[in-house]
Amino acid sequence: MKVLNRFAVMACLLGAGLAGCTEKSEEYYVKHVEFPEGTSLEQKVDMAARVVPTPQQLEWQKLELTAFLHFGINTFTGREWGDGTEDPAIFNPSELDAEQWVKNLKEAGFNMVILTAKHHDGFCLWPTKTTKHSVASSKWKDGKGDVVKELRDACTKYGMKFGVYLSPWDRNAECYGDSPRYNQYFIDQLTELLSNYGEVHEVWFDGANGEGPNGKKQVYDWDAFYKTIQKLQPKATMAIMGDDVRWVGNERGLGRETEWSATVLTPGIYARSEANNGALEISNTSDDLGSRDMLAKASELFWYPSEVDVSIRPGWFYHAEEDGKVKSLKHLTDIYFQSVGYNSVLLLNIPPDRRGLIHENDIARLKEFAAYRQKMLATDYVEDGGELWKAAEGDSREYTLKPDSKINVVLLQEDIAKGQRVEAFTVEAFVDGQWTPLCEGTTIGYKRMLRFADTEAGKLRVTIKSTRRKANICKVAAYYAEPVEEVADRSEWNGLSRAGWKVTEKQPLVIDLGETVSLKAFTYAPLNETAKPTMAFRYKFYVSQDGKQWKEVPTNGEFSNIMHNPLPQTVAFKSVVKARYIKLDATTPSSTPAEVEMNEIGVTLAE
Numbered sequence: 001m002k003v004l005n006r007f008a009v010m011a012c013l014l015g016a017g018l019a020g021c022t023e024k025s026e027e028y029y030v031k032h033v034e035f036p037e038g039t040s041l042e043q044k045v046d047m048a049a050r051v052v053p054t055p056q057q058l059e060w061q062k063l064e065l066t067a068f069l070h071f072g073i074n075t076f077t078g079r080e081w082g083d084g085t086e087d088p089a090i091f092n093p094s095e096l097d098a099e100q101w102v103k104n105l106k107e108a109g110f111n112m113v114i115l116t117a118k119h120h121d122g123f124c125l126w127p128t129k130t131t132k133h134s135v136a137s138s139k140w141k142d143g144k145g146d147v148v149k150e151l152r153d154a155c156t157k158y159g160m161k162f163g164v165y166l167s168p169w170d171r172n173a174e175c176y177g178d179s180p181r182y183n184q185y186f187i188d189q190l191t192e193l194l195s196n197y198g199e200v201h202e203v204w205f206d207g208a209n210g211e212g213p214n215g216k217k218q219v220y221d222w223d224a225f226y227k228t229i230q231k232l233q234p235k236a237t238m239a240i241m242g243d244d245v246r247w248v249g250n251e252r253g254l255g256r257e258t259e260w261s262a263t264v265l266t267p268g269i270y271a272r273s274e275a276n277n278g279a280l281e282i283s284n285t286s287d288d289l290g291s292r293d294m295l296a297k298a299s300e301l302f303w304y305p306s307e308v309d310v311s312i313r314p315g316w317f318y319h320a321e322e323d324g325k326v327k328s329l330k331h332l333t334d335i336y337f338q339s340v341g342y343n344s345v346l347l348l349n350i351p352p353d354r355r356g357l358i359h360e361n362d363i364a365r366l367k368e369f370a371a372y373r374q375k376m377l378a379t380d381y382v383e384d385g386g387e388l389w390k391a392a393e394g395d396s397r398e399y400t401l402k403p404d405s406k407i408n409v410v411l412l413q414e415d416i417a418k419g420q421r422v423e424a425f426t427v428e429a430f431v432d433g434q435w436t437p438l439c440e441g442t443t444i445g446y447k448r449m450l451r452f453a454d455t456e457a458g459k460l461r462v463t464i465k466s467t468r469r470k471a472n473i474c475k476v477a478a479y480y481a482e483p484v485e486e487v488a489d490r491s492e493w494n495g496l497s498r499a500g501w502k503v504t505e506k507q508p509l510v511i512d513l514g515e516t517v518s519l520k521a522f523t524y525a526p527l528n529e530t531a532k533p534t535m536a537f538r539y540k541f542y543v544s545q546d547g548k549q550w551k552e553v554p555t556n557g558e559f560s561n562i563m564h565n566p567l568p569q570t571v572a573f574k575s576v577v578k579a580r581y582i583k584l585d586a587t588t589p590s591s592t593p594a595e596v597e598m599n600e601i602g603v604t605l606a607e
């Protein structure tokens with residue numbers, strides 16, 4: 001694929017070399033630069049400093065807070081990944097109100113919403129011409145409804161930006177796996193979404209695919225998808241399986257402290273990505289995607305900034321049993337500092353419920369979260385922190401604080417329209433007549449926030465210890481953030497003490513519960529909420545009274561999305577079962593026998 005928006009290497013680099021390039025005649029590479037053979041590390045560092053975002057990437061970065069809306073057939077089945085066999089009739093929200101979503105999100109400070117127009121189950125939330133598997137075949141509004149349109153209209157009314165998630169992986173489309181046919185099908189869907197709903201600001205292509213070794217193999221035509229977006233919505237950013245916005249690498253709301261938007265990671269939609277990223281031994285989940293060590297080895301560099309996607313609940317879709325597990329204010333605050341405060345955009349998922357409304361618990365938490373941020377940001381204690389400071393390596397600048405300042409947060413910003421440059425900095429406070437270290441960091445980028453103990457000071461001193469060309473510091477601010485207590489975790493997922501349990505077989509895992517009990521659910525909770533290649537993905541669950549005669553309990557047999565979101569997954573049974581022994585026969589995402597430990601299993605007793 002051709003990289004669009006690529007500007008030519010400027011004459012001063014091609015000609016006399018770097019010596020001739022002064023700060024005045026600084027030239028930039030929009031979105032991408034290739035390092036010609038023989039480029040020295042010093043030259044690469046200088047070029048890296050001048051890779052800049054496209055106008056839409058810059059606008060996107062400034063959004064800071066964006067919201068995901070996972071809504072669809074899974075909302076009505078209780079699953080995280082539907083398998084495409086669902087009856088579309090079951091989609092029937094009783095009081096869907098897209099204005100309720102947008103109004104609440106707007107009031108909570110969110111600047112864009114992205115709707116799962118189609119998730120992996122293939123069910124379309126708009127009346128598409130491409131398949132019957134859509135709202136048109138549902139009971140909702142007698143098949144005359146269009147969720148995408150309702151959301152679009154609400155966004156227009158409230159001045160909210162609007163994006164669509166369209167899953168490439170489709171478990172319903174009969175042509176999925178017949179590559180040319182499905183690619184056309186996907187382009188037709190994309191064309192409808194990008195033609196009939198006004199401006200679309202972000203197009204989100206999920207990379208997830210749980211087909212496994214024996215599943216259908218679809219070769220996606222990313223180039224054609226890319227061109228469709230360029231043609232129909234040239235101002236939209238293309239996320240994840242796209243080259244404008246990069247997946248941070250986890251679904252826990254955790255960015256990197258060192259986060260380079262100018263990165264050596266080649267976007268997955270480019271044919272050369274496997275070769276490039278393979279040679280550098282990196283992927284989306286790597287810690288280092290932009291250091292000098294990486295630059296030394298890389299042949300090209302991209303402006304490909306990070307987006308942190310995470311759900312306000314354990315799952316991406318609404319499940320009533322998670323109503324008590326909406327993330328705490330403390331957790332959301334940490335996520336905020338570890339996303340927006342780590343040079344990323346936060347994409348927080350708030351899934352509408354079966355009524356078609358954002359649940360009261362989520363709204364209450366969003367309001368708390370917004371109030372917390374507003375209170376903190378209301379007073380910036382730094383005087384004149386908004387003056388542009390062009391800082392050479394080693395430069396320091398003092399900032400006067402307002403009288404009687406008590407602070408515990410510092411915020412720094414680079415003018416990324418001129419590239420991302422800072423590699424290391426320190427901040428000191430003038431306390432009791434002397435300079436005292438307050439905090440230090442590596443990258444800044446669009447925004448970096450640091451928290452530290454409450455400090456009363458008269459002045460701050462920021463030092464740029466290492467930078468790629470002169471840094472353009474456009475904001476230095478300081479705030480006071482109220483302490484926020486963690487509420488005790490009420491997310492109990494095991495209702496029977498393991499003291500009396502015994503593992504009688506390891507593979508598959510058989511547990512003697514020590515007594516015969518009535519069960520209505522079991523839970524699989526990967527240890528330390530961490531994914532590993534040996535974890536369970538597909539499974540069968542059996543119960544027995546004597547450890548010899550086994551009865552399989554009907555389940556959907558899949559811990560959907562557990563690889564990316566390794567949180568406890570509770571499987572509710574259709575009816576209560578009696579068990580003294582339980583057996584979990586599971587395979588990994590690559591279809592080898594899974595290794596599950598007793599401590600990773602919980603049971604829920606029937607009342």
Ligand code: FUL
Nearest residue numbers: 080206208309316561564
């Ligand atoms: C993942 C998907 O598999 C999840 O269901 C969810 O949509 C998340 C945002 O991306 O890859």
